[in-house]
Amino acid sequence: MIGATLFLVGAGLLLITATSLTGYDLLYPHQKRSVTVTFLFPIAATLSQLLGVSRSRLRTSFVKVNNSLTKAQRKRIGGERLMVLLPHCLQIDICNRKITSDVNNCIRCGRCAVGKFVELGERYGLSMEVVNGGSLARRRVALFRPDAIVAVACERDLTLGIQDVYPIPVFGVINDRPHGPCFNTSVDMALFEEAIKFFRKDAAVV
Numbered sequence: 001m002i003g004a005t006l007f008l009v010g011a012g013l014l015l016i017t018a019t020s021l022t023g024y025d026l027l028y029p030h031q032k033r034s035v036t037v038t039f040l041f042p043i044a045a046t047l048s049q050l051l052g053v054s055r056s057r058l059r060t061s062f063v064k065v066n067n068s069l070t071k072a073q074r075k076r077i078g079g080e081r082l083m084v085l086l087p088h089c090l091q092i093d094i095c096n097r098k099i100t101s102d103v104n105n106c107i108r109c110g111r112c113a114v115g116k117f118v119e120l121g122e123r124y125g126l127s128m129e130v131v132n133g134g135s136l137a138r139r140r141v142a143l144f145r146p147d148a149i150v151a152v153a154c155e156r157d158l159t160l161g162i163q164d165v166y167p168i169p170v171f172g173v174i175n176d177r178p179h180g181p182c183f184n185t186s187v188d189m190a191l192f193e194e195a196i197k198f199f200r201k202d203a204a205v206v
């Protein structure tokens with residue numbers, strides 16, 4: 001019994017690794033991504049804890065593998081109803097515009113990256129939400145019911161979020177934290193735009 005379980009876990013990990021490396025959807029039609037999200041990742045988390053691998057490194061790997069699997073499944077992802085989730089900590093601390101209620105309250109003054117996101121959102125016709133935690137993110141996702149999500153956050157929040165919203169495909173972009181966690185964060189805009197283009201490959205730019 002233990003041998004069979006180990007064999008299945010090993011085979012699952014092998015299939016996921018091969019899909020990540022080759023970019024071919026080897027998981028179809030068995031939907032092994034659900035196994036990755038709900039089963040293999042918790043096992044990997046426990047094992048890595050025992051082996052002393054940092055949680056941060058494990059979460060970063062999980063986000064990367066998830067992105068590879070999402071890319072490999074591109075033929076099965078619609079992407080017409082694409083949602084962008086941004087963390088509140090992208091907003092500079094001295095700005096008092098209420099962007100969690102409506103990102104368009106940003107006046108694009110250029111003091112932080114939020115204005116650039118609003119511009120990109122208009123250009124690609126995206127639904128964009130700024131959230132200050134997992135609860136608000138879950139509420140906005142439940143309301144909009146997107147085909148796919150591009151989410152910017154730290155590796156911890158992305159790992160939790162990807163598992164929370166499964167089976168909605170998520171492309172995660174890990175933010176930069178030059179001033180420490182949750183404070184005046186930034187993000188590689190080229191990486192973000194690449195993720196948008198992946199989902200909106202057939203959509204005309206507005």
Ligand code: SF4
Nearest residue numbers: 095106107109112115
């Ligand atoms: S770009 Fe928008 S969110 Fe950032 S400081 Fe200016 S108004 Fe505030």
